[in-house]
Amino acid sequence: MLSLDIAATGMLAQQMNVDVISNNIANMTTTGYKRQRAQFQDLIYQNKVRPGTASSAVGTILPSGIQLGLGVKPGSVYRINEQGTLSMTGNTYDMAIAGRGWFQISMPDGGTGYTRDGSFQINAEGAIVNSQGYPLEPSITIPADVTDVTISEDGLVQVKISGSNAVQEVGQIQLATFQNDAGLEAIGGNLHMETEASGTPSTGNPTDVGYGKLQQGAKENSNVNVVDEITTLITAQRSYEMNSKVIQTSDDMLGTLTQLR
Amino acid sequence: MENTIYIGLSRLSALQTNMSLIANNIANVNTPGYKANKIVFSEYLDKPKGMKDQMSMVLDYGNYRVADNGAIKLTGNPLDVALEGPGYLQVQTQEGQNFYTRAGNFSLNADRELITQQGYKVLDTGGSTITIPPGSMNIMIDETGSIATDEGIVSQLGVTEFENINNLTPVGNSLYQTTQPGVPAAGTRVVQNALEGSNVQGVLEMTDMIEVSRSYQSVAKMLQAEHDRMRATIRNLTSGS
Numbered sequence: 290m291l292s293l294d295i296a297a298t299g300m301l302a303q304q305m306n307v308d309v310i311s312n313n314i315a316n317m318t319t320t321g322y323k324r325q326r327a328q329f330q331d332l333i334y335q336n337k338v339r340p341g342t343a344s345s346a347v348g349t350i351l352p353s354g355i356q357l358g359l360g361v362k363p364g365s366v367y368r369i370n371e372q373g374t375l376s377m378t379g380n381t382y383d384m385a386i387a388g389r390g391w392f393q394i395s396m397p398d399g400g401t402g403y404t405r406d407g408s409f410q411i412n413a414e415g416a417i418v419n420s421q422g423y424p425l426e427p428s429i430t431i432p433a434d435v436t437d438v439t440i441s442e443d444g445l446v447q448v449k450i451s452g453s454n455a456v457q458e459v460g461q462i463q464l465a466t467f468q469n470d471a472g473l474e475a476i477g478g479n480l481h482m483e484t485e486a487s488g489t490p491s492t493g494n495p496t497d498v499g500y501g502k503l504q505q506g507a508k509e510n511s512n513v514n515v516v517d518e519i520t521t522l523i524t525a526q527r528s529y530e531m532n533s534k535v536i537q538t539s540d541d542m543l544g545t546l547t548q549l550r
Numbered sequence: 551m552e553n554t555i556y557i558g559l560s561r562l563s564a565l566q567t568n569m570s571l572i573a574n575n576i577a578n579v580n581t582p583g584y585k586a587n588k589i590v591f592s593e594y595l596d597k598p599k600g601m602k603d604q605m606s607m608v609l610d611y612g613n614y615r616v617a618d619n620g621a622i623k624l625t626g627n628p629l630d631v632a633l634e635g636p637g638y639l640q641v642q643t644q645e646g647q648n649f650y651t652r653a654g655n656f657s658l659n660a661d662r663e664l665i666t667q668q669g670y671k672v673l674d675t676g677g678s679t680i681t682i683p684p685g686s687m688n689i690m691i692d693e694t695g696s697i698a699t700d701e702g703i704v705s706q707l708g709v710t711e712f713e714n715i716n717n718l719t720p721v722g723n724s725l726y727q728t729t730q731p732g733v734p735a736a737g738t739r740v741v742q743n744a745l746e747g748s749n750v751q752g753v754l755e756m757t758d759m760i761e762v763s764r765s766y767q768s769v770a771k772m773l774q775a776e777h778d779r780m781r782a783t784i785r786n787l788t789s790g791s
Contacts (some may be wrong), residue, residue, distance in 0.1 A: 290566060292573035299577030306580065326625070328655050328667055329581040331574075333722035337567070338612060340719060353590070353612040353716045355567065358574035361581055364723070365667040367657060369627050389687070468684060469658045488660035499685045514626075528579040531752055535573045538763045542569065545770040549777070 291357065292539045298360030299532035302329050305363050306525040313513045314522075321405030321479055322511035323368045324518075330364040370470045373405075373512040375504055381438050382409040382417060385509040388501020390464030393426040393492070394419055394480060401426060402480035403465055403473060403490070408508050421478055429460030440505040444495040464500050465490035553598065553605055558773045560607040564591055565766050567610040572759050575750045583652030583724050584748035585615040585715075586755075614716050620749040622741060628689045629656045629664070632746040637709040637738030638718070638726065641670040642679070650710065650732075653724035655745055658682060664697075668723055673708045675734065680705040691742040695735075709735035 309327040316322040340354035375385045384407035386392070391403035402423070409425060412418045415433060417425045429446055431438060437449040444462035449455075467473065472486030483490060495503045568589045578584040592611035597604045622632045631654030633639070638650035649670065656672055659665050664672040664680040671679040682689060686699035695707035710732035712718065718726035 291570040292566075295570060295573035295577050299573070299579075302577070303580070329578070330653070330667070330723045331578050331581055331584055331720065334720050337610075340612070340717065351612065352714070353614045355589075355610060355612050356587070356720060357567065357570050358578070358587065358720065358722075360574060361577040364655075367667075369625075371626055468660050468662050471657050472660065486660055499687065524580060527752065528576070531576045531579065531756065532573075534756065535576050535759065538759050539569065539573070541763055542566075542766045545767050549770055549773055 290539050290543060291359075292535055295358070295360040296532045296535035296539065298332065298362065299535070300529055302327075302361045302363055303525050303529040303532065305366075307522065307529075309366055310518050310522045310525065313518050314515070316511055317513045317515060319406075319479065319511050320408055320508045321373065322513065323370050323373075323405070324511070324513045325366050325368050327366045328364040329361050332359040332362050334358050367471050368473075368475070369512070371512045373509045375507045376510055377507050378408075379506050380408070381506065382411060383407060383506055383508050384409065384440060384462070385504045385507040386464065386495070386501045387504055389466050389470075389499060390493075390495065390501045391466070391481070391490075392419075393463065393465050393490075394423045395426045395428070396423060396480075400482070401465075401490075402476070402482060403467075404479050404481065405509055406479035407503075419479075425462070427460065427463060429462070431459060432457075440503060442496055442502040442504070444503050461494060462503065463492045464495055465492050466499060554776045555773060557605060557607050558769050558776070560594070560609065561769045562766065564589075564608050564610040565762050565769070569759070569762050569766075571613060572755050572762065575755050576752070576759075578748055579750045579752060579755075581653075581724065581748050582655055582745045583620065584750065585617070585620075585652075586748070586750045587613045587615055589613050615718075615720075616749055617715055618749045620747040622744050623747050624744050626743055627655075628691075628743060629658065630654055630743060630745050631656065631691060631707070632741040632744040633709065633738050634741055634746075635711075635735070635738030636715065637711045637735040638732070640673040640677070640708045640710055641666050641725070642673055643670050648673070649721065649725040649727055650718060651725050652746055670725075674705045675708045677708065680707070691740055693739050693741075695740040707740060709738050709740065711735045711738060 306327045309325050313324045334356040337355035341350050344351045394402040396402045409417050411431055415431045417429045434451050435448040436451045439447045446460045447456050448459050467490055468488035472484055473481035474484045475481050493500045571587045571589050575586045590611045592609050594607040594609040595604045641649050656664050662682045674680050686701045688700045690698045695709050697704045712732050717730045718728045721727050
């Protein structure tokens with residue numbers, strides 16, 4: 290029976306929906322996380338009677354045919370790159386981007402990763418690194434004997450060396466932007482990689498036209514909206530239930546048939 | 551004398567088609583822009599040889615799409631567009647084939663063209679693709695479908711209305727195809743940051759399903775009774791001689 294298979298596609302789709310929702314909820318407090326959404330599309334149609342075919346010799350046509358849809362399929366899961374709220378941490382090397390742009394991270398394999406997670410630290414050599422220890426790009430080294438580190442809105446890193454009153458520049462943080470942020474590939478660890486769909490990155494200083502500004506001592510929260518996720522979860526669960534009812538009913542109908550003799 | 555069985559059979563097969571439609575509606579209860587399908591039954595009259603009266607069978611004549619708008623759900627994504635009213639958006643495949651859709655969950659490709667989730671390009675009123683200028687921000691789409699960024703007006707979403715939406719043939723992926731010429735939309739409003747949900751009503755589908763299931767059982771009962779009657783007749787006739 291067709292309805293058994295159709296309901297199975299519905300249950301599979303809703304299962305995927307719940308997978309995406311649970312990942313969003315699990316990452317509710319992940320710094321710089323962007324929520325994802327599963328989108329569905331109807332599957333192909335089986336034409337039992339094609340609309341528009343002749344229904345008589347005098348040229349009348351059927352206004353509607355019999356087109357049996359064969360179910361649903363996951364269309365895409367995509368990221369919604371809405372700005373997350375900023376929360377103050379007071380940590381010197383924490384940075385949040387307000388607006389567009391991604392921090393560039395030198396990956397161990399020589400490539401470049403992109404992240405909105407601005408919780409940076411310094412390593413033993415004084416270089417600014419992310420929480421996995423991968424250095425920020427372009428690399429910035431903080432001298433050992435500093436008393437104050439200031440990162441301005443436009444990404445300029447200035448330090449005050451102890452014993453001197455002069456402020457010294459040690460580097461400039463740059464951001465990368467993409468034509469299509471949603472096309473970036475997430476690789477875990479809050480990192481993303483460039484793809485064909487994202488386009489090639491262009492780099493610039495924060496506060497330049499088209500780039501966001503930096504906020505020192507803050508980090509960007511995840512943009513997951515819990516109320517939204519829970520309501521989506523409820524609809525997903527209910528449609529899962531309804532699909533299972535279809536399977537049950539189809540099974541009952543088949544059961545009725547087998548009782549005929 | 552098998553006529554009763556044939557009439558019952560016509561009902562069973564029509565009910566199975568109905569059940570498939572209900573299953574498809576329920577499977578697509580979360581598909582943006584999906585329209586519920588309903589079945590139309592018609593009577594099929596047959597007058598077999600040697601019979602005085604006509605027999606009435608049932609035929610699954612066709613199905614139609616319910617034209618109601620689905621619930622509009624705010625998503626907060628500036629590239630999501632819902633249509634309020636009877637219009638359709640036009641999209642084009644890489645091969646230049648045109649389709650219509652009501653699923654407005656769009657995104658941008660690497661060339662900053664507005665595309666659907668399959669990568670099909672969304673068309674403007676003139677039938678050309680829509681490109682958001684590089685570097686521009688704050689994409690705004692107003693009620694009439696006019697697209698603007700912080701650098702000014704960019705394009706106008708092509709919204710088309712049709713006289714009979716049941717002439718649009720669904721081809722899957724939330725797309726429709728038609729040869730019927732459309733007219734530029736007059737009564738359709740474009741809502742940005744929102745998606746039109748499916749217009750399937752779960753309660754109606756569930757009650758329809760119960761009805762189908764029960765009718766199926768009752769037809770099966772009738773077939774069973776007819777089968778018993780025929781067997782009893784044969785037994786009586788043969789045991790008499």
